[in-house]
Amino acid sequence: NAGVTQTPKFQVLKTGQSMTLQCAQDMNHEYMSWYRQDPGMGLRLIHYSVGAGITDQGEVPNGYNVSRSTTEDFPLRLLSAAPSQTSVYFCASRATGESYEQYFGPGTRLTVT
Amino acid sequence: RKEVEQDPGPFNVPEGATVAFNCTYSNSASQSFFWYRQDCRKEPKLLMSVYSSGNEDGRFTAQLNRASQYISLLIRDSKLSDSATYLCVVNIIVRSGGSNYKLTFGKGTLLTVNP
Numbered sequence: 001n002a003g004v005t006q007t008p009k010f011q012v013l014k015t016g017q018s019m020t021l022q023c024a025q026d027m028n029h030e031y032m033s034w035y036r037q038d039p040g041m042g043l044r045l046i047h048y049s050v051g052a053g054i055t056d057q058g059e060v061p062n063g064y065n066v067s068r069s070t071t072e073d074f075p076l077r078l079l080s081a082a083p084s085q086t087s088v089y090f091c092a093s094r095a096t097g098e099s100y101e102q103y104f105g106p107g108t109r110l111t112v113t
Numbered sequence: 114r115k116e117v118e119q120d121p122g123p124f125n126v127p128e129g130a131t132v133a134f135n136c137t138y139s140n141s142a143s144q145s146f147f148w149y150r151q152d153c154r155k156e157p158k159l160l161m162s163v164y165s166s167g168n169e170d171g172r173f174t175a176q177l178n179r180a181s182q183y184i185s186l187l188i189r190d191s192k193l194s195d196s197a198t199y200l201c202v203v204n205i206i207v208r209s210g211g212s213n214y215k216l217t218f219g220k221g222t223l224l225t226v227n228p
Binding site: 031033035040042045048096097101102104105106107 | 215217
């Protein structure tokens with residue numbers, strides 16, 4: 001199993017550009033989520049999905065869109081990049097149920113200039 | 114009050130030392146609890162789950178006090194390879210009647226073990 005994969009690993013955007021961060025998992029997990037991690041702020045939940053066709057907002061959803069058309073894929077779209085979105089983005093997945101381990105992708109380091 | 118609060122750290126300890134991390138959570142409906150480890154510039158990975166009766170995995174001991182809403186992690190005989198950030202994680206139900214849970218992460222405590 002590849003686990004959770006994310007592309008790209010690094011990205012530099014100019015303010016106002018849009019892009020999609022890709023995330024895929026091959027563990028047949030229903031639950032997938034996106035976090036951003038900033039120094040001193042910890043991991044903050046952007047959006048999450050409990051299954052194909054179902055998405056919901058997390059703690060910091062503004063400026064981001066998600067969709068979940070398949071169990072495997074959960075892309076994160078930045079609509080109009082801003083310097084405040086400079087961060088490390090982690091995608092994660094887990095089986096449904098309260099005790100299951102959450103697996104993270106390797107992260108995407110995004111810089112918006 | 115923040116949902117999950119941890120010791121701010123950083124902790125610098127010599128090899129062989131015992132170090133303890135503390136964490137408190139604010140939501141009494143929290144269902145399950147974990148410690149994750151994050152190495153520098155890497156993704157977080159599960160270190161261990163935390164059970165009500167307390168649990169041990171080698172040099173690591175985790176404890177939970179639901180009445181005080183407090184979680185702890187003890188590392189004995191620290192190794193250089195234990196150097197990392199330790200994240201306290203709490204799982205709460207966000208919608209009743211379903212399997213809709215949300216993991217909330219503390220900001221993490223940086224541990225450096227020195228030779």
